[in-house]
Structures are given as structure tokens and as C-alpha cells.
Amino acid sequence: GDILFSETWAAPAAWAAGGMQIEFNAISLEEGVAVIWTKDTLEYYAFSTDTGKYMWGPAEPEYYMNYYGWTELLERPILIWDGKLYSSGCGGIIYCYDLTDGDVLWTYVSEDPYQEYLFANNWWQFFLFITDGKLYTSHMEHSAIEPMPRGAPFLCLNATDGDIIWEADGLFRSTRWGGRAIIGDSIIVGMDTYDNRLYAIGKGPSATTVLIQNDVIAHGSNVLIKGMVTDVSPGT
Template identity: 50%
Template sequence: GGRVHCYDAQTGNIIWTYDAEDPYNEILWGNNWPLYLSFVADGKIYLHSAEHSPIDPMPRGAPFICLDLETGEEIWSIKLRGVHWGGYPIIGASTIAMFNAYDNRIYAIGKGPSSTTVDAPMTGVSVGSQIILRGTVTDISAGTQGEEQLARFPHGVPAVSDESMSAWMEYIYTQKPKPTSVTGVTVELFILDSNNNYRSIGVTTTDETGFYSLNWTPDISGRYTVYAKFAGTNSYWPSQATTAFIAEEAEVQPQPTESPQSTVEQYFWVAVAAIIAVIVVCFVITILLLRKKE
């Protein structure tokens, strides 16, 4: 068990093969997880692992798997264990409902809503000086409002990239360790300036806390409206936020000027010049008298 074969219905040739390997080797009769076909939808095949009479404690890491129907490539996998007796996973309105035998809870898996915020400095903004625009992108799916999630993430559950989603959901909902290489989502910032020019000013990425920031320099004075837009992913619906600030013309610093000389200083230098002139005249007269005596 635990191996999926895809055959060409006309020729009988095997198109692809997928093995659901048990990395912990806790399955007593093989190296793969026993699999059941959950359903096929939207060009994907979904499989869950279950067993009629599992040993207790149950083997760790039973997967719920999504494969590309054409290629057999694994699109995503999450550690939720199905049941043999309690009904298979189902899908409707693009949402999967599944019973997880590890914690006896029902999970809904689908594209969730997001929330974006943005902040800008309210005072002290000058044309030509850098400012920091900042905000967050969070997951506001219904599951994030559970008591455990609210206690662990009082500022909201950060939104993460599709590549980080499986391990992140296990961390949020099934008490697995926090992933060490989480990547966030991209946010693009736009401004509408005082001349009614609308333009993009940059793209940034959130971190593992959901926080993002962008440095930018206002180039004209007046009111700016800032729009932060998260375009959404395969896991989240889009969201956006708006704020505003005013940029003032930078103050021109006056150039230092030489202070005029005081009257006392002027008389002092005139007197010095007169004394020097008298000394020179006396010296000339003395030279002339000495020559006459000779």
C-alpha cells in the first residue's frame, strides 16, 4: 500500500507513480502510508491515510495529500490523519472538510480571508527626507479566532507564502514546532500625491510576524494618500489598507553672514594707521637730518 499509479486508460501504460513514504518507519507492515482516495476535483487528486484498527499511540505524521492529476507532482501535504469509520474528506464551494483522528476535530481547508494595515508618519514629514511606511498582513480565517490561537497570537496570525503554508498551518493548529524558514507575502505600496498623480512606490515582503516596511522619499509638498495592497495568493484572498500624510517644504537654513565692525573697532584701526604714518614720517625726517650733517 501507499503507492499511487496513474495509467493511460487507452494503452495501459503507467503515466506516473507516487509513494507516500513514512519517514519515521512506524507503519508495522511497510514503508508507506496506507492511502484512500478522498476525491478528485479541479485537476487534482486528494488522498488521505487511515487504517481500520490503528495501533495506539497512532503512528506520527499521517498525511492528507494533494497531487496534480496530470503529473503526479505533490502540490501540498499536511499532517492530518483520516478515519476508516467516520467518513472520508469531502469538498464543496472550494472548501475541504475533514475529520482529523489525531485530535478528533473537523478541519476546513480552503482559501482564507486576509487583513492588511498601513501606517505613515503623521507629523514632521519634509520634502526630500526619507520616511518609513509600515504595516501588517494577517490571516483572519475563522480558525484564527479559536481560544488557543487568540492566546498565542494576540496581534493576529501572520499571513505566509504558499510555500510555507503546510508547515505553518501545522504550527498554528496542531502544536507542531515553529518552522525555521518561513517566508511572508508581498505587499505593493501606491501613493496619490497632491497633483492627483497615482503611482507605485515599491514592493516589499512581510516577515514571519506579518510585519512589512518600506522607505520612501516624498518628492513634492502637499497631501499624500498611501495605498497598501496585498494581491492575494493561492491560500489567501486579497486585502488592502489606506492612510495619509502631509509633506511640508523643507526649511531653508539662512547662510551665516559676517557681522559689521563696531564703531570702536573702526576708530581703533584708524588710530593704528595714523600712528604708523607718524612713525614713518619721523623716520624719514631723521634720515634727512643725518645726511645734512654729513
């Protein structure tokens, strides 16, 4: 029950003037950082969990559409991994910040080229999890309008540099109310709000076929071997 620290910080004048929504966004005891989000200015501030001291902020403001959605209600979950802060939301732009100084390391824009999504030019991105150095994220919406937008992306990005590893458009559309997808034993399980079913995806079983070009081959001669690997998972 001892007090570990008591730190006073001079907040920006706009905070004291009122009308500002200040949210406690994310914390990592391992990294020793707690992050605060100013919803009205779309900026992050960071503080040390060891000393309570101010570390950095405000970070570069995000795209204005990220104003919508509460982090506390998991409408725009924020992730911390390997010294980085990951942020996105209704604006459909993924931001990766350096957790030590707040600099933006990279961004990824989830473009909606056919304007399926009603409220923005990009797909609202909803973080699922980070594992094995990969950021998994998908489209989510608070209250969909029928017909639901087609082709919602399910993305796997390199969490270090933001490069896309794979993308499946229209495969799954995540849920605000049904919770985020989970992963275990390399199998991802999540709810698809296109049809309200649970799906499990992962590396499925395969069949291998090997063919040799000639049945009779002289010793020391070259040989051509052909083969095929076929997906035989039950979902295909």
C-alpha cells in the first residue's frame, strides 16, 4: 500500500479550459509506459509507469475520422508491442509509434477503392492481436447499414515495418459486440458478421503428388521431377 511516486505535471492549457475528452488508452508494465489519448485533438501523450513522469507528447495528430469510437469500449483497441504503439480506428489508417519518443515509424492506409464503406474513404480498422511479429486487423463497424459493405479486408501486416504479408478481401468482417478474434496453436478463431458464424482459419492439411518424367532412367542421367501440393482442408 506504499505510494511509489507522486508526480505533478503541467497539462496543456486547453485541458484546463474544459471541453476536452482525455482517455486512458493503453498501458504496458513490461515497457514501463502508460498512454493517454486526447480525443478532440487526436494526439497521444506517454508517461512512465515506474516514475509517473511525462515522457512525450503530443504526438502527430491522427486522421480526423479517428475521433469516432471509444477505446474503452473496444471500438478502436490500441496495442503495445516490442517498443511500439499501434493505433487505428474509423479513419482506416494504421499508425505505428515509437514508444520511447512518440515518433511515427510507419502508417498503412486500408483503402476502399470501390467506396463500399459509407462513412469514409478507407476501411475502419479493428485490431485483433499481434503474434509472431505480425499484426492482425480487420474491418469492423458499430452499427452496420444494410446492405453491408462488400469486400471488407482481413489483414496480416509485418508489425515491424507495416509491410503487408497477406490480405483476404470479403473473407471476414469483425464484430464490435461479439468480441475480437483469438489465436491458439496457430489457429485463428473469430466471428464473421457477414453471416454471423464462427470460423477457424489456419494452415490446413495438404496432399502432395510427385511425378517423374521418365519411368526408366539410366544411371547418372538427369531426371525431371514434377509435383503439386493441393489444399485439402475441409473448408475448401
